Amino acid sequence: MKQVIIIRYSEIHLKGDNRSFFENLLAQNIKRVLTGFMYTLNKISGRYIITDYITADEPQLLMQLQLVFGIHSLSPGFQVKTKVDDIKAIVSKLNISGETFKVVTRRADKSFAIGSMEFSAELGGVVLRNNKDVKVDVNNPAVIINVDIREDGFTYISTVTTPGANGMPSGSSGKGLLLLSGGIDSPVAGYCMAKRGMSLNALHFYSFPYTSKQALEKVKTLAKRLSEFSGEINLYTVPFTFVQEQINKNCNKDYMIIVMRRIMMRIAEKLAAKNGCGAIISGESLGQVASQTLESITVTNALVRSMPIFRPLIGSDKQEIMDTARKIGTYDTSILPYEDCCTVFLPKNPVTRPNLDRVEKEESKLNIAELVDICVSKAEHEIIN
Ligand code: ATP
Numbered sequence: 318m319k320q321v322i323i324i325r326y327s328e329i330h331l332k333g334d335n336r337s338f339f340e341n342l343l344a345q346n347i348k349r350v351l352t353g354f355m356y357t358l359n360k361i362s363g364r365y366i367i368t369d370y371i372t373a374d375e376p377q378l379l380m381q382l383q384l385v386f387g388i389h390s391l392s393p394g395f396q397v398k399t400k401v402d403d404i405k406a407i408v409s410k411l412n413i414s415g416e417t418f419k420v421v422t423r424r425a426d427k428s429f430a431i432g433s434m435e436f437s438a439e440l441g442g443v444v445l446r447n448n449k450d451v452k453v454d455v456n457n458p459a460v461i462i463n464v465d466i467r468e469d470g471f472t473y474i475s476t477v478t479t480p481g482a483n484g485m486p487s488g489s490s491g492k493g494l495l496l497l498s499g500g501i502d503s504p505v506a507g508y509c510m511a512k513r514g515m516s517l518n519a520l521h522f523y524s525f526p527y528t529s530k531q532a533l534e535k536v537k538t539l540a541k542r543l544s545e546f547s548g549e550i551n552l553y554t555v556p557f558t559f560v561q562e563q564i565n566k567n568c569n570k571d572y573m574i575i576v577m578r579r580i581m582m583r584i585a586e587k588l589a590a591k592n593g594c595g596a597i598i599s600g601e602s603l604g605q606v607a608s609q610t611l612e613s614i615t616v617t618n619a620l621v622r623s624m625p626i627f628r629p630l631i632g633s634d635k636q637e638i639m640d641t642a643r644k645i646g647t648y649d650t651s652i653l654p655y656e657d658c659c660t661v662f663l664p665k666n667p668v669t670r671p672n673l674d675r676v677e678k679e680e681s682k683l684n685i686a687e688l689v690d691i692c693v694s695k696a697e698h699e700i701i702n
């Protein structure tokens with residue numbers, strides 16, 4: 318008998334021939350979050366099994382594994398040779414932390430002679446004999462005892478199942494460049510795409526001296542938290558003050574934000590292409606602010622031709638985004654009160670329905686190509702993990 322953690326995985330079941338590609342990525346991601354712990358990782362059909370760990374580490378191992386996309390659920394439990402008496406011996410010693418229970422047997426190993434229902438009933442009898450205060454309740458049990466008879470000759474027994482992060486293993490859906498501000502939305506947008514298997518690079522624009530060192534540190538803290546889910550993040554930070562000053566000096570104030578956002582997109586597209594990213598990711602949500610109306614998004618979208626811009630939050634309410642931010646542990650950092658470069662030189666009446674011709678007219682007052690090249694050349698790179 319061995320103490321184990323049973324890892325059940327989700328959608329990667331569906332991937333046919335690509336299955337081993339997804340399974341290998343999942344294993345890599347499991348190893349990444351368990352760096353520094355002692356354990357053995359084994360693959361059996363449809364499951365990963367962790368053994369040979371220090372018992373006291375179990376709660377932490379479970380917590381780390383909950384970060385891994387592609388895991389459907391996790392159970393601490395026991396592995397025992399598939400022999401009726403050995404299974405019964407384990408079940409007789411289980412600690413039933415509730416007044417009612419039921420046994421659910423799954424028989425992936427069809428050579429096991431006893432049917433699932435019959436075996437569940439037998440094991441239920443074992444539990445009743447050894448726990449005087451518990452009753453069977455097949456409809457709404459407080460505790461479900463899972464008895465998973467697998468094809469590797471072992472049976473896995475567990476009474477607790479914790480949901481995993483679901484989604485797809487990091488690295489299975491290419492790489493995206495996340496426009497990362499210090500706000501609430503963009504880390505959540507990064508999380509959503511990482512959940513679908515994207516690796517992340519991130520790009521942050523800052524405006525010293527109008528924005529502070531702390532604002533930049535806050536972005537690094539957010540990237541660090543995201544990297545716990547997504548794996549290592551290449552963070553690019555770009556000084557943006559001189560671009561904003563140029564816009565402020567030369568362009569109509571009301572067009573300031575839209576012109577600025579279009580320059581950000583041009584820089585993002587170049588940096589993305591240079592670093593093997595196949596998409597730009599933004600935290601925009603329809604109608605949230607002037608730069609996120611349909612017309613504004615149309616005008617910002619129009620110039621990025623070589624890759625999609627993913628906006629996973631486009632249809633989400635702020636409250637929903639905040640709930641996710643809390644769940645993933647970015648909210649408290651995001652609400653620290655440091656300025657973002659988007660709030661520098663903010664016009665009183667930004668256009669909410671910009672028209673492309675008019676925006677291009679404002680842009681013609683600048684040497685955009687040069688501004689973009691300068692920013693790309695000044696981008697500083699840091700690996701966050
Ligand atoms: P957030 O909460 O993520 O800051 P927001 O609601 O404040 O979003 P905006 O400031 O209009 O919205 O920004 C929209 C999106 O543009 C952000 O979600 C982010 O993807 C990107 N963005 C904004 N500011 C920056 C920045 N300084 N550097 C990189 N990307 C940025």
Ligand code: MG
Pocket residue numbers: 498499500657659
């Ligand atoms: Mg912002």
